[in-house]
Amino acid sequence: KAGVTQTPRYLIKTRGQQVTLSCSPISGHRSVSWYQQTPGQGLQFLFEYFSETQRNKGNFPGRFSGRQFSNSRSEMNVSTLELGDSALYLCASSSGRRETQYFGPGTRLLVL
Amino acid sequence: AQKVTQAQTEISVVEKEDVTLDCVYETRDTTYYLFWYKQPPSGELVFLIRRNSFDEQNEISGRYSWNFQKSTSSFNFTITASQVVDSAVYFCALSEATSGTYKYIFGTGTRLKVLA
Numbered sequence: 001k002a003g004v005t006q007t008p009r010y011l012i013k014t015r016g017q018q019v020t021l022s023c024s025p026i027s028g029h030r031s032v033s034w035y036q037q038t039p040g041q042g043l044q045f046l047f048e049y050f051s052e053t054q055r056n057k058g059n060f061p062g063r064f065s066g067r068q069f070s071n072s073r074s075e076m077n078v079s080t081l082e083l084g085d086s087a088l089y090l091c092a093s094s095s096g097r098r099e100t101q102y103f104g105p106g107t108r109l110l111v112l
Numbered sequence: 113a114q115k116v117t118q119a120q121t122e123i124s125v126v127e128k129e130d131v132t133l134d135c136v137y138e139t140r141d142t143t144y145y146l147f148w149y150k151q152p153p154s155g156e157l158v159f160l161i162r163r164n165s166f167d168e169q170n171e172i173s174g175r176y177s178w179n180f181q182k183s184t185s186s187f188n189f190t191i192t193a194s195q196v197v198d199s200a201v202y203f204c205a206l207s208e209a210t211s212g213t214y215k216y217i218f219g220t221g222t223r224l225k226v227l228a
Binding site: 033035042043045048055056058088090092097098100101102103104105106108 | 145147149154155156157158159162203209214215216217218219220221
């Protein structure tokens with residue numbers, strides 16, 4: 001079974017721009033979660049989607065948003081990028097909300 | 113509030129030594145899950161083990177073993193006969209079920225360096 005895939009793997013943007021990251025979960029998995037990893041803050045939960053509905057949201061500003069499609073693929077969007085948004089963004093999928101999350105390789109975003 | 117503490121920021125050992133990574137958690141939930149993940153330099157978090165709060169059995173998988181003790185809120189991870197390939201950052205995580213959130217709370221990670 002193929003693992004979680006994320007595209008793109010690397011991204012360079014400038015302040016004020018917006019960015020969309022994509023995540024394809026493991027086949028059959030309906031739950032997708034997003035995390036931000038930075039050296040200063042560590043791994044922080046962004047949001048979780050299950051059956052196209054956002055079930056949970058972390059403590060991030062409204063510039064961070066996401067959605068999930070009927071095929072369980074998910075996208076997250078960050079508008080009006082700030083330097084502090086530079087991070088590794090990790091997507092994880094699970095077969096159910098109580099089940100183990102499996103992570104993708106991440107998207108490294110650099111904001112200049 | 114839920115919290116995961118990994119007090120060891122970095123550990124260096126010589127190959128073939130045993131090493132234990134500590135994890136202490138805080139939660140008010142009665143049903144929760146604990147995890148260990150490994151993050152090699154490539155960045156992907158690799159799942160190692162999951163433990164449910166109602167199952168305190170320790171587990172051994174090859175060179176890896178885990179010691180879960182609810183009395184001390186600890187979930188420690190031991191690698192025996194460490195190898196250079198074990199070098200990575202290891203994260204402990206907590207997921208609460210009773211509150212219905214299921215989001216993972218991660219510790220700050222322990223960087224393990226295994227020297228040849």
